[in-house]
Amino acid sequence: IPILGGELLLFLAFWRLGRGLSWRAFAVTGAAICTGGFVVLSHISPSWVPRLLREDVLQAIGAAIVAIATLTHGSIGRRRSVLVASGVAVGCLTAWMRAWVPGPLPDPVAAYIAAWPPPSGAVGGPAGLFPLFPWLAYALIGAALGLGWRPPSRRQILQLSVFGAVLAFATSESWAHVHEFLSANPWSVQPLRVAYRLGVAFTLVGMVYPTARHLSIFATFGRVSLLIYWVHLEFAFGLASKPFKGRLDLLSWFVGCAVLCVGMFTLARFRLRQRKRLANQSAT
Structure with a gap:
């Protein structure tokens, strides 16, 4: 209970921070309570500490x-x-x-x-x-x-896509000279891999953005992606997947996937409407 209470206070602190309200007292109190809870738990049931962390x-x-x-x-x-x-x-x-x-x-x-x-x-x-x-x-x-x-021009989209493609091309480990450089300088492995993945992402953004207005379903998912990802984890790895694990044939899997996608899209729409309603209430 102290751990949960401390985490709730920390959540409230960052919620207040995002709205320009005083937050430090909530953050300090929450961190202290949460830390105290872990200290007590380490004495009562030490095996639970790594599981919670x-x-x-x-x-x-x-x-x-x-x-x-x-x-x-x-x-x-x-x-x-x-x-x-x-x-x-x-x-x-x-x-x-x-x-x-x-x-x-x-x-x-x-x-x-x-x-x-x-x-x-x-x-x-x-x-x-x-x-x-x-x-x-x-x-x-x-x-x-x-x-x-901001709503970019076609030229800006093209510039982002070209920049991403050049960045990914230059840092790809498939090039012998890049591979040799990484082998000689191990510290550079992660920076170059970060640069490569960012280059791929920039290229994909430049390719997908012009069609975004025709693919509003992806924008809907994107605006509540953290919630959708959380729900997906329960079905992919959590308790919700246990009744179905290893029991579905291919057709059942496709049907289940379709039902899950429709359900998550409905959840996304509900969350967006809820967010819009709260924003309107705050404005009034």
Whole structure:
């Protein structure tokens, strides 16, 4: 209960921060209560602490949103510069963060920061599947792009697409000289991979945006993507998938997929209407 109460206070603090209200007292109190709850839990049932702190993609997304919220102050130009610089720094520092973790930190906490290989002979992949280094870089640079995004001209769309294609082409590991450079400079692996993926994303944005008005279903999903992703996780990996796991033939799978997509689209529309209604109430 203290952990949940502390997290609710932290959520309220960032909600107030986004609306320009006083938030520090809520954040400090929430962090203190949450920390105290974990300390008590570590004495009562130590095995539960790693389970509650287990790093997953939703925690990574949430941490990235918090980081963006703390960096987006001042004019739009200044905010974009800070976000881009921070994103580049995250990509460049990833190799050093991976070499440092877990360090003095508990494994569940260090897994939020960066991944590290398992001990020799251990079964499984690296600890930390979605750490902030390097994944935070994509969120920061994406937020910088979104802050300055206005209905662009065809020329601007073409420029973004060409820039992305050139960036992806130049940093692709399929080139022998790029592969040799990465082998000789291990620190550069993550920055170049971040650059490559961003280049691919910019290219796809440039290709898809001109058709966006004809594909409003994707815009609907995109505006509530975090909620939809959360629901999808329950059906992909959570309790909602257990009754169907290994029991569906191909036709049943297609029917189930269609029903799930329609259900999530309905949920997205409901959430958007709810958000619009709340915005209208705030305006009045």
